[in-house]
Amino acid sequence: xxxxxxxxxxxxxxxxxxxxxxxxxxxxxxxxxxxxxxxxxxxxxxxxxxxxxxxxxxxxxxxxxxxxxxxxxxxxxxxxxxxxxxxxxxxxxxxxxxxxxxxxxxxxxxxxxxxxxxxxxxxxxxxxxxxxxxxxxxxxxxxxxxxxxxxxxxxxxxxxxxxxxxxxxxxxxxxxxxxxxxxxxxxxxxxxxxxxxxxxxxxxxxxxxxxxxxxxxxxxxxxxxxxxxxxxxxxxxxxxxxxxxxxxxxxxxxxxxxxxxxxxxxxxxxxxxxxxxxxxxxxxxxxxxxxxxxxxxxxxxxxxxxxxxxxxxxxxxxxxxxxxxxxxxxxxxxxxxxxxxxxxxxxxxxxxxxxxxxxxxxxxxxxxxxxxxxxxxxxxxxxxxxxxxxxxxxxxxxxxxxxxxxxxxxxxxxxxxxxxxxxxxxxxxxxxxxxxxxxxxxxxxxxxxxxxxxxxxxxxxxxxxxxxxxxxxxxxxxxxxxxxxxxxxxxxxxxxxxxxxxxxxxxxxxxxx
Ligand code: UN1
Numbered sequence: 001x002x003x004x005x006x007x008x009x010x011x012x013x014x015x016x017x018x019x020x021x022x023x024x025x026x027x028x029x030x031x032x033x034x035x036x037x038x039x040x041x042x043x044x045x046x047x048x049x050x051x052x053x054x055x056x057x058x059x060x061x062x063x064x065x066x067x068x069x070x071x072x073x074x075x076x077x078x079x080x081x082x083x084x085x086x087x088x089x090x091x092x093x094x095x096x097x098x099x100x101x102x103x104x105x106x107x108x109x110x111x112x113x114x115x116x117x118x119x120x121x122x123x124x125x126x127x128x129x130x131x132x133x134x135x136x137x138x139x140x141x142x143x144x145x146x147x148x149x150x151x152x153x154x155x156x157x158x159x160x161x162x163x164x165x166x167x168x169x170x171x172x173x174x175x176x177x178x179x180x181x182x183x184x185x186x187x188x189x190x191x192x193x194x195x196x197x198x199x200x201x202x203x204x205x206x207x208x209x210x211x212x213x214x215x216x217x218x219x220x221x222x223x224x225x226x227x228x229x230x231x232x233x234x235x236x237x238x239x240x241x242x243x244x245x246x247x248x249x250x251x252x253x254x255x256x257x258x259x260x261x262x263x264x265x266x267x268x269x270x271x272x273x274x275x276x277x278x279x280x281x282x283x284x285x286x287x288x289x290x291x292x293x294x295x296x297x298x299x300x301x302x303x304x305x306x307x308x309x310x311x312x313x314x315x316x317x318x319x320x321x322x323x324x325x326x327x328x329x330x331x332x333x334x335x336x337x338x339x340x341x342x343x344x345x346x347x348x349x350x351x352x353x354x355x356x357x358x359x360x361x362x363x364x365x366x367x368x369x370x371x372x373x374x375x376x377x378x379x380x381x382x383x384x385x386x387x388x389x390x391x392x393x394x395x396x397x398x399x400x401x402x403x404x405x406x407x408x409x410x411x412x413x414x415x416x417x418x419x420x421x422x423x424x425x426x427x428x429x430x431x432x433x434x435x436x437x438x439x440x441x442x443x444x445x446x447x448x449x450x451x452x453x454x455x456x457x458x459x460x461x462x463x464x465x466x467x468x469x470x471x472x473x474x475x476x477x478x479x480x481x482x483x484x485x486x487x488x489x490x491x492x493x494x495x496x497x498x499x500x501x502x503x504x505x506x507x508x509x510x511x512x513x
Contacts, residue, residue, distance in 0.1 A: 004332040006103050009096035010047070013198035021049040021193060021221030022056045024063040025214035026204045029056045035193050035221060040106040040340040041330055043378035049193040051222035057229050060218045064156045064183045065235060067215030072153040072181040079179050080130025085206045086175070087123030090116060093202055097167060097195075099332065104192050105166050106340040106380065107294045108331040119171040121465040122481060126175035129486060133180065144500030151490035153181025154261075158230035160241040160251070163342050164297045164401070166192035167199055169265070172469070172480045173240045174203075174217065180489040185218040185236065187227050189243075191342055196221065231255050238263065238489065242299075245399070245426070245474045252476070263488050264476025265469070267399040268428030270451075270460035271304035271408075273417045273443065276311055278433035279457070284318045286433065286459035287405070292326060292338050292384040293461060296403035297346075299475075300429040300453070300461035303404070304396065306420050309411045316365065316388075316407060323366045323384060329375050340380035341402060350382050350402035353395055357406070362389040368404065391420045399426060414439050422450045428471030429453040429460040452479070 010016075022029040031050025039046050052060070071079070090097070094116045102112035135149035157177040161169040166188060174184045188196035200219040207216060220226055224247075230236050231254040240263040241251045248266040255262040272290065274283050290302030307315050331339030341347055347370060354368050368385030375381075384403035389396050396406050410417040421430055430451040432443040440456045443449055452471035453463060463469050468483035470476070479485045505511060 004103070005099065009099040009103075012096040013093065013100060014201040015047055015100070015194050015197050018048045019050070019194070019197045021197070021219065022052040022060065023200050023204070023219040024060055025067070025207045025212070025216060025218070027214055029059070031056065031221070035190050037104060037192070037194050038343075039103050040342055040378050040380040041103055041332065046104060047194055049197060049221055052220040052226055054229070057220060057226070060185060060220055061156065061233065061235050063215035064185055064218050065215070067213040068153070068155055068183045070213050071183055071216055074181070076130045076133055076179055076181065079181060080127045082206060082210060082212065083123050083130070083175050083178055084127045085209070086203055087120050087127070089202050089205055090120050090123065094120070097198055097202075100198055101167055101195060102331050102339070104194050105163055106331055106342060107297075108336065108339055109334060111294055115165060115168045118168040118465060122172050122175045125465055125482060126179045129176070130179040133486065133490070135492065140496060141506065142498070142504045144498060144502070146497045146499065147495065149492055149494045151180070151487065151492055154489055154491050155182060155237045156235060157182045157184045157489060158233075158236040158239045159184055159186040160227045160230070160239065160243065161186070161188055162243045163189040163191035164294060164299070165242070166195035169242050170196075170199060172465075176486045177489045178216065180486055182238075182489055183216050183218070185220060185230065187220050187222070187230065190221070190223055193221050227251070228254065232258065234258055234260070237261060240478070240480070241265070245476075248476050261488065263478035263480065265299065265478050265480060266474060266476040267426050268299045268301070268471060268475055269303050269397070269399050269424040269426040270300055270429040271306050271421045272302055272431040272433060272460060273414070273421055274305060274307040274311065274315055275414060275417070275432065275434040275436065275439050276308045277436045277439070278311065279435060280311070280315060280318060282457060283315060283433040284322050286431070287319065288322050288326075290459035290461050291405040292403045295338055295341050295382075296384070297342065297401045298461045300463060302460045303399065304391070304406045304408055306408045306410055306417045308417070309409050312409050319386060319405075320365055323386060326384060328371060328381055328383060338384060338403065340378055341382060342380070344379050346401060347380060347382055349400055350404065353398075353400040353402065353404055354385060354387070356395040357387045357389055357393065357404075360389070360393040360395060362387045362393060362406070365407070391423055397424055414442055418443065418448055425474045426471065427451045427473035428475040429455070429463070431455040431458060431460050433457060
């Protein structure tokens with residue numbers, strides 16, 4: 001195999017063959033059993049990571065609590081300075097980290113670099129924000145009184161992240177949580193534990209350089225049970241969880257049972273509506289990248305195209321031709337467009353979905369299938385597929401994390417397409433391809449898309465850091481990254497100050513002694 005510099009990347013990132021998987025800042029703990037990380041790229045065993053024991057978990061939480069006591073007292077812009085330094089380190093490690101993401105997770109190297117770029121972007125955003133954590137002031141009904149609100153740090157933020165964005169999602173949470181004065185405990189996906197080790201090593205340099213308290217950034221590893229320790233733990237006021245809707249429902253219930261806060265980023269079932277006035281060339285590029293980018297494993301991946309009948313055949317033919325051009329193979333080789341799925345279990349789900357769509361009456365326009373032979377030894381490479389289907393099919397209603405695109409036809413008015421677009425349980429991302437202003441505005445209006453993200457003339461994936469990221473319905477309702485997403489990482493306090501010598505009561509109540 002061509003040497004893509006993986007060994008050097010692992011070395012630069014401080015990942016060895018057996019890694020301790022539990023850390024409080026710069027301290028690492030022994031751990032229990034091991035998680036083995038295999039690359040979906042070539043099937044090779046990359047390295048091992050030890051899991052967190054219950055005793056270690058308690059130590060982690062106690063250390064994080066202790067760090068919070070001093071970290072929250074540092075002025076927010078000073079915390080921003082720490083995040084600025086973290087962003088600088090990420091610039092330094094961008095290439096090895098992008099490479100590790102690509103090798104451990106399987107997305108293209110370009111997308112691996114893009115993920116690290118998102119980390120850098122959120123750091124920049126958070127640095128500015130550290131001087132902008134503002135509340136409102138209100139006029140009091142009482143004379144000589146002042147009323148305002150402020151946002152205070154919350155405490156420990158527990159982060160549970162998924163394999164598909166193995167580094168960026170952590171940073172969207174941590175960069176904001178840190179400037180807000182919180183400390184973080186991260187449980188990365190068991191499928192990408194080495195990305196977690198690498199990130200913790202990078203932030204540990206910043207912690208060390210600045211003599212910060214241990215516990216600002218903690219790492220734990222293990223299966224869902226380790227996640228459950230956090231979701232059930234009163235010492236963790238906010239749980240931010242990214243993953244399947246099934247996982248999200250379990251997390252939400254556990255956190256709600258103790259009246260904690262949760263931030264949920266769950267499944268999507270994202271559609272692009274293609275209207276008669278759409279720019280077809282743009283549509284095809286947007287749809288193909290949306291459907292096959294990250295091998296269809298983004299929560300914002302394009303799953304459904306809702307195409308007007310008048311241009312249906314034209315779009316269909318252009319898509320089939322474009323799929324014929326796709327090069328599938330090693331994602332570190334920049335000539336390839338599509339890499340592997342995360343593991344063979346994901347391949348199984350992809351195959352089941354293809355069988356189901358046919359069983360339910362769909363028709364495959366681009367047949368999928370598992371690739372075998374040279375270069376495909378890991379057993380995780382599949383061909384992106386296109387199926388003609390109907391929105392009510394069970395399989396179309398379901399989010400399959402794989403490169404399968406469903407073509408749906410609509411006739412008549414845009415309303416019919418919007419009804420199909422909204423006619424799923426998920427509500428993350430959506431898009432319309434149109435050159436008609438009325439259609440675009442109708443789609444964005446309160447009678448239009450019901451998703452957290454609604455785009456015009458771009459695809460469903462590739463959201464920027466500056467906007468709030470998240471979705472409605474079974475996507476979980478959480479918002480991360482830009483806009484005012486920072487507010488969930490803080491607690492709000494309303495303050496009323498009396499600067500007179502009298503004590504008038506609100507609502508005009510008289511109470512004289
Ligand atoms: C995800 O798939 O979990 O919009 C997040 C995008 C990325 C985020 C995807 N910025 O594609």
